[in-house]
Amino acid sequence: MCGISGAIGLKDVSNALFESIRNLEYRGYDSCGVALIEKKRLLVKKNIGEVESVYRKENILRHRSNIGIAHTRWATHGSVTKDNTHPFLSKCGKFAVVHNGIISNYRLLREQLIREGYRFHSETDSEVIPQLLSKFYAKEKNIELALRKTMNVLEGTFALAFITTYLPDHIFCAKRESPLMLGIADETKFIGSDFNSFIDFTKNAVIIEDGEYAVISKDGYIVKNSITGEEVAKTIMKIEWDSETSKKGGYPHYMLKEIYEQPQTVQNALDISEDDIADLSNMISKARQAYLVGVGTTFYVAKFGKYTLANLAGQFLPTVSSDEFMSLANVDSNDFVLAVSQSGETYDTLSALRYAKLNKCPTGAIVNVMGSTMARLVDKVILQGSGPEISVISTKAAISQMAILVRIGLHLGIKNKKISKQTYKKHMKDLRELPEIIHGILNERSGFIHRIAHRYCQVKHWLYLGRGIYYPIALESALKMKEVAYVHAEGMPGGFLKHGTLAMIDENINSIVFMPPKEDKKLYESTLHCVEEIRARSGFVLGIHFDARGKNKDLFSEELILPSVSPVVAPFLQVVIAQLLAYFTGTSLKRNVDKPRALAKSVTVG
Numbered sequence: 047m048c049g050i051s052g053a054i055g056l057k058d059v060s061n062a063l064f065e066s067i068r069n070l071e072y073r074g075y076d077s078c079g080v081a082l083i084e085k086k087r088l089l090v091k092k093n094i095g096e097v098e099s100v101y102r103k104e105n106i107l108r109h110r111s112n113i114g115i116a117h118t119r120w121a122t123h124g125s126v127t128k129d130n131t132h133p134f135l136s137k138c139g140k141f142a143v144v145h146n147g148i149i150s151n152y153r154l155l156r157e158q159l160i161r162e163g164y165r166f167h168s169e170t171d172s173e174v175i176p177q178l179l180s181k182f183y184a185k186e187k188n189i190e191l192a193l194r195k196t197m198n199v200l201e202g203t204f205a206l207a208f209i210t211t212y213l214p215d216h217i218f219c220a221k222r223e224s225p226l227m228l229g230i231a232d233e234t235k236f237i238g239s240d241f242n243s244f245i246d247f248t249k250n251a252v253i254i255e256d257g258e259y260a261v262i263s264k265d266g267y268i269v270k271n272s273i274t275g276e277e278v279a280k281t282i283m284k285i286e287w288d289s290e291t292s293k294k295g296g297y298p299h300y301m302l303k304e305i306y307e308q309p310q311t312v313q314n315a316l317d318i319s320e321d322d323i324a325d326l327s328n329m330i331s332k333a334r335q336a337y338l339v340g341v342g343t344t345f346y347v348a349k350f351g352k353y354t355l356a357n358l359a360g361q362f363l364p365t366v367s368s369d370e371f372m373s374l375a376n377v378d379s380n381d382f383v384l385a386v387s388q389s390g391e392t393y394d395t396l397s398a399l400r401y402a403k404l405n406k407c408p409t410g411a412i413v414n415v416m417g418s419t420m421a422r423l424v425d426k427v428i429l430q431g432s433g434p435e436i437s438v439i440s441t442k443a444a445i446s447q448m449a450i451l452v453r454i455g456l457h458l459g460i461k462n463k464k465i466s467k468q469t470y471k472k473h474m475k476d477l478r479e480l481p482e483i484i485h486g487i488l489n490e491r492s493g494f495i496h497r498i499a500h501r502y503c504q505v506k507h508w509l510y511l512g513r514g515i516y517y518p519i520a521l522e523s524a525l526k527m528k529e530v531a532y533v534h535a536e537g538m539p540g541g542f543l544k545h546g547t548l549a550m551i552d553e554n555i556n557s558i559v560f561m562p563p564k565e566d567k568k569l570y571e572s573t574l575h576c577v578e579e580i581r582a583r584s585g586f587v588l589g590i591h592f593d594a595r596g597k598n599k600d601l602f603s604e605e606l607i608l609p610s611v612s613p614v615v616a617p618f619l620q621v622v623i624a625q626l627l628a629y630f631t632g633t634s635l636k637r638n639v640d641k642p643r644a645l646a647k648s649v650t651v652g
C-alpha cells in the first residue's frame with residue numbers, strides 16, 4: 047500500500063518525482079525515496095518522514111537526471127526505518143527497485159539468496175526483487191528475461207519499477223494485482239500507481255494489466271506479456287480529472303475542501319444516466335441473492351444501501367464487510383455481488399469480487415476512480431465522478447455513493463411495485479434539492495460545529511447512536527471521529543444500548559444521537575427512547591435533529607438543529623454534520639487530518 051512513480055525524458059526528473067510522490071502520499075507517508083541515474087551511476091536518496099521533509103533533508107533537488115523512480119511507503123513488512131525505505135539496490139549495485147504490494151514467499155526467496163551469497167540490508171519483502179534481477183541478469187545477460195524470470199518466482203502482489211545502469215535510458219515496470227499505469231506525453235513518459243502521480247504532466251494514460259510488464263524510454267513504450275514475452279497492444283485512455291481539482295485550493299486540508307465539494311459530487315451522482323442505474327437495479331432484481339460489499343467507510347455506505355433498498359424497494363441484501371465475504375457467502379452464477387469503493391483498488395473488496403467471479407457470479411461496482419482495477423474487473427460499473435479524493439478520510443466519495451444507492455433503491459422500488467411513480471418523482475425532487483441544502487448547511491452551520499467540537503474535543507469516549515437507516519450513519523460518523531481525531535467513538539444501533547452498553551453511561555462517556563425527522567414517526571419515537579435512557583442516568587447527549595422548535599433543555603445536553611427536510615435526504619445531512627464534527631475535533635487536537643497515523647488512502651494489501 048505504497049505509491050510508486052517514475053519519469054523519463056525531462057531535463058530534471060527530481061522535481062517531477064517530488065510532485066509525483068507528493069500527489070501519491072495519500073497511499074503512504076512513513077518514508078520515501080528516489081533513485082536517479084547521475085553520471086552513469088545509480089544514486090539512491092531516501093529517509094523516513096513525509097516527502098517534503100525527506101526531499102529537504104536529503105537535498106534531492108540538487109541532483110539532476112533525466113531518469114528516475116520514486117516511492118512513498120506505508121510500512122507492512124519491517125518498521126519505519128531508513129533501511130526499510132525504498133528504493134532498494136541490488137548486490138551488484140546496478141539495479142534500483144521500488145515496489146508496492148506484498149511478496150508472500152519472500153522468506154523462502156531471501157533464505158535461498160542468502161545461501162547464494164546475497165546480503166540484505168532491510169527487513170522488507172521487497173528487497174528480494176533487486177537481488178533476483180541481479181541474479182537472473184548474471185545468467186541471461188538480458189534485462190527483459192531477468193525481469194520475466196523474477197516475475198515468475200515472485201508469489202503475491204506487486205507493482206514494481208526499476209532502473210538499471212545496464213540500460214540507463216529505460217524504466218522497466220511490471221504488475222500483478224497492485225495498480226500500475228503509464229503516463230504518455232510526447233518526449234516524456236511516466237509511470238505511477240495512479241493518475242495522480244503524473245496528472246500535472248499528461249492526461250494520457252495506459253493501464254498495465256496483471257502479468258504484463260513495460261519497457262519505457264523517453265520516445266516510446268512497449269508492453270509485453272510476462273509469460274509469452276509477446277507484445278500487448280494498448281489503447282491510450284484520456285484522464286477526465288483536472289490537475290487543479292487535486293490541489294488544496296486555499297483550504298487548510300483536503301478533508302475540508304472535499305467536504306465543501308459535496309454539493310457538486312452529489313450533483314454528479316444525480317447526473318449519472320438512468321440507464322446505468324437501471325442496469326445495476328436489474329442485476330439486483332434478477333439475482334437469486336444479491337449482496338452488497340465494501341470495507342471501512344464503504345462498508346457503512348453499503349449498509350446504508352441495505353436499509354435504502356429495504357425501505358424503498360422491500361428488498362433485503364445481505365451486506366458484508368469485504369474482508370469477511372469469502373468466509374460467509376456461497377455464491378454462484380445465480381447471485382450478484384455489488385461492491386462500493388472509492389479507489390477501486392482496495393484489496394479486500396477486490397478479493398471478494400474475484401471470489402465471486404471465480405464462482406461465475408455476476409458482479410457490479412460503484413467506483414470513483416476511472417481505470418481502476420475494480421472498474422475494469424466487474425461486469426457493470428458505475429463511475430461516480432466525484433473527482434480526486436486526496437484526503438485519507440473519505441467524505442465526498444461516500445456521500446455520492448449514498449446518493450447513487452438511493453437512486454438504485456428508487457428504481458428497484460418501482461420495479462418491485464413498492465413505491466408509486468408519484469413517490470418516485472417526489473423522492474427524486476427531494477434528492478435534486480440536496481446539493482443546495484448541503485451547501486446551506488456548510489455555509490451556515492460550520493462555525494457552530496467548530497465551537498461544539500472545540501468545546502468537547504477533550505472527551506475521551508463517545509457513543510454514536512442511530513436506529514434504522516441512521517444506524518449506518520452512526521457507524522460511519524464514529525469511524526470519522528476515530529480516524530481523524532484518534533478519539534474512541536463507538537457506533538451502535540439505538541435499540542442495542544439497553545442490552546449492555548447502558549451500564550457504561552456516566553460522566554466519562556458522551557453520546558451523540560442521530561435523530562430522524564419527526565415525520566418518520568416510529569423511528570423518531572424509538573430513537574427518543576435511547577435519548578431518555580441516557581438522560582435518565584445523567585448521561586450527556588448531543589442530539590443532531592430536525593426539530594426547528596429549537597432548544598429542548600430536558601431532552602438534549604447539547605443540540606445541533608438541521609433544517610427540516612424529507613426523510614430520504616435527512617441521513618445525508620447527518621453525515622455532513624458528523625464529518626465537520628470529526629474534522630474540527632481533529633484540528634482542535636492538532637491531528638494530522640489528511641494523513642492520520644498508521645492509515646493510507648488505498649489499502650491494497652490484505
Ligand code: M6R
Nearest residue numbers: 342343344387388389392439440
Ligand atoms: O477505496 P475504498 O473506498 O475501497 O476504501 C475503503 C476503505 O479503506 C476506506 O473507506 C477507509 O475506511 C477510509 N479511511 C475511510 O475514511
